[in-house]
Amino acid sequence: xxxxxxxxxxxxxxxxxxxxxxxxxALDDVSLDIRAGEFVAIVGPSGSGKSTLMHLLGFLDSxxxxxxxxxxxxxxxxxxxxxxxxxxxxIGFVFQSFNLLPRLSVLRNVLVPVSYIRRRVERAEERxxxxxxxxxxxxxxxxxxxxxxxxQRQRVAIARSLINEPxxxxxxxxxxxxxxxxxxSILTLFEELNAQGRTIVLVTHDPNVxxxxxxxxxxxxxxxxxxx
Amino acid sequence: MxxxxxxxxxxxxxxxxxxxxxxxxxxxxxxxxxxxxxxxxIDGLFRGWLASMNARGGLERIQVLPKAVKKExxxxxxxxxxxxxxxxxxxxxxxxxxxxxxxxxxxxxxTLRYRGKTERANLYGALPEVFVANRFDLESGRGLAxxxxxxxxxxxxxxxxxxxxxxxxxxxxxxKTVELRGVPFLVVGVLEKYEELIGDYNLLGxxxxxxxxxxxxxxxxxxxxxxxxxxxxRIPSPDQLAEITERVTNILFxxxxxxxxxxxxxxxxxxxxxxxxKRGFVLAGGAVGAISxxxxxxxxxxxxxxxxxxxxxxxxxxxxxxxxxRDIFVQFLVEALTLGLLGGVFGVALGxxxxxxxxxxxxxxxxxxxxxxxxxxxxxxLVGLAAGVYPAFKASxxxxxxxxxxx
Ligand SMILES: Nc1ncnc2c1ncn2[C@@H]1O[C@H](COP(=O)(O)OP(=O)(O)OP(=O)(O)O)[C@@H](O)[C@H]1O
Ligand SMILES: [Mg+2]
Numbered sequence: 001x002x003x004x005x006x007x008x009x010x011x012x013x014x015x016x017x018x019x020x021x022x023x024x025x026a027l028d029d030v031s032l033d034i035r036a037g038e039f040v041a042i043v044g045p046s047g048s049g050k051s052t053l054m055h056l057l058g059f060l061d062s063x064x065x066x067x068x069x070x071x072x073x074x075x076x077x078x079x080x081x082x083x084x085x086x087x088x089x090x091i092g093f094v095f096q097s098f099n100l101l102p103r104l105s106v107l108r109n110v111l112v113p114v115s116y117i118r119r120r121v122e123r124a125e126e127r128x129x130x131x132x133x134x135x136x137x138x139x140x141x142x143x144x145x146x147x148x149x150x151x152q153r154q155r156v157a158i159a160r161s162l163i164n165e166p167x168x169x170x171x172x173x174x175x176x177x178x179x180x181x182x183x184x185s186i187l188t189l190f191e192e193l194n195a196q197g198r199t200i201v202l203v204t205h206d207p208n209v210x211x212x213x214x215x216x217x218x219x220x221x222x223x224x225x226x227x228x
Numbered sequence: 229m230x231x232x233x234x235x236x237x238x239x240x241x242x243x244x245x246x247x248x249x250x251x252x253x254x255x256x257x258x259x260x261x262x263x264x265x266x267x268x269x270i271d272g273l274f275r276g277w278l279a280s281m282n283a284r285g286g287l288e289r290i291q292v293l294p295k296a297v298k299k300e301x302x303x304x305x306x307x308x309x310x311x312x313x314x315x316x317x318x319x320x321x322x323x324x325x326x327x328x329x330x331x332x333x334x335x336x337x338x339t340l341r342y343r344g345k346t347e348r349a350n351l352y353g354a355l356p357e358v359f360v361a362n363r364f365d366l367e368s369g370r371g372l373a374x375x376x377x378x379x380x381x382x383x384x385x386x387x388x389x390x391x392x393x394x395x396x397x398x399x400x401x402x403x404k405t406v407e408l409r410g411v412p413f414l415v416v417g418v419l420e421k422y423e424e425l426i427g428d429y430n431l432l433g434x435x436x437x438x439x440x441x442x443x444x445x446x447x448x449x450x451x452x453x454x455x456x457x458x459x460x461x462r463i464p465s466p467d468q469l470a471e472i473t474e475r476v477t478n479i480l481f482x483x484x485x486x487x488x489x490x491x492x493x494x495x496x497x498x499x500x501x502x503x504x505x506k507r508g509f510v511l512a513g514g515a516v517g518a519i520s521x522x523x524x525x526x527x528x529x530x531x532x533x534x535x536x537x538x539x540x541x542x543x544x545x546x547x548x549x550x551x552x553x554r555d556i557f558v559q560f561l562v563e564a565l566t567l568g569l570l571g572g573v574f575g576v577a578l579g580x581x582x583x584x585x586x587x588x589x590x591x592x593x594x595x596x597x598x599x600x601x602x603x604x605x606x607x608x609x610l611v612g613l614a615a616g617v618y619p620a621f622k623a624s625x626x627x628x629x630x631x632x633x634x635x
Binding site: 115 | 545
């Protein structure tokens, strides 16, 4: 199941923020391999550095120390435009604060990532509707985000992350606003995606959610304290 | 993201902030409208002037007119015989480069009569050269001939309006006889119709009311005036204007024994006056344009900066899911452009409305032309682009992570 080469490989990664005269160590000396096809949960208390770690995995952010490789390539050496292209084509993000665009309908929100794929995309709308179907929101396709509940918005954000069929899904608290039944169905969705061969990294503080993952990485004060 | 979905996006953002967008659009609209209007005024001025200048023969025309002698020199005036046909002959002799020398006598008042119908005409006794000198072309028939002069022939060439007023539509005009002060004249030619409309006023209307008879006929059979009304000269090119004017003046001083009972008039002064007027207008219009440009630009830029400030998270998200800086730049530039264009459409409409409205009022009417509409649109595009560049650049440089965390 595990490839020889990890999909993402972190070695001694640091993310330090100078705040006044002190330094906030959001991440400190983290080494982590994520292999293709894995389902990993990143757990830890609030402020432990989970979101920071996720942003680094998707190279939205640059580390202040250490090295990150994606698909065997040192991320530091990839130019900004190619990074954006890799993100568009290979990575699906679900952000902690969903970040839907308020003026666009649900359907068009789901379609936003398609416009940043730099080739012709066939049947985009059909695929967006299918993605909405998977999160149970097909009938809301023409609503605006502010006409949806928090949990529904979160599911739209999940549908959006799936539209380009990414190899790696990075989800920050994707079930944070959902009741346990809806959460369960979303987790089943992630399991299905994982079974299709996609790599899933899921950030959560909920042990029940983490239980769905095959591997749990525990973060505390910017350090990995356990990995099983 | 293609251009059209960018425009759609922009329209959505504009619609999303109705009041704010309306205020900005209002600025752009007024700016564009004032530009269209000022441009229309300049066009109207220019066209009207050009038409009347052409009607008066342009810069290639010089006129010799009789002039009252100064009071203190009046006792000398009898030693000169005034402006006569001899002057015309001498000018033609000593300035062979002049294309046509046309001595003319205006008969005033002159009423033409045909079967009980009468019509006032600008009637001239003239030589065949009169048509070239004053830019008349024949619609049908012939002009005046040298033989007509020699024989004091009773023939007449009439303008379009005279023909249409005296004769019924469809009625043949050539070969008919009209009466002038009881003397019969055979119509041998009809002139072309001249039209240069401003609103419904024909700038060239006077030309259509002209009529010409041989100079000798007028002198012998209708009236026997001692003096010419004028001599119209047509020179080959405006470049020679100054030189020929000076020579003609010299010749005339000789012939008139130094008595200044004539005036050599050119259209140069009116050209100079026109040019300085036009310069003033263009300058004023340019200033109006520049201020409107500035005001609309500031409005658009302000709106864009506010919009970007509000949408930092959107920008962050777009960049996170794969947008290039360039995509964000284009997105916001197109939004600014949309604002400019929308303001432009309303502004051009308002400007056209204003021009139409002013057609009914006043004698100096602005003119609706392609160029003023073009200038209006070009202006709105320019203002949208110029005002959008900085905000769009700012947006494109946002760091996705800062933008996502921004609250
Ligand atoms: N721009 C910044 N400047 C200073 N400190 C920062 C900055 N961004 C993050 N941090 C700090 O880094 C630490 C880790 O933040 P992070 O968002 O990764 O936490 P988290 O584990 O995702 O928490 P939560 O579960 O509440 O989302 C926090 O202590 C936070 O204050
Ligand atoms: Mg977090």
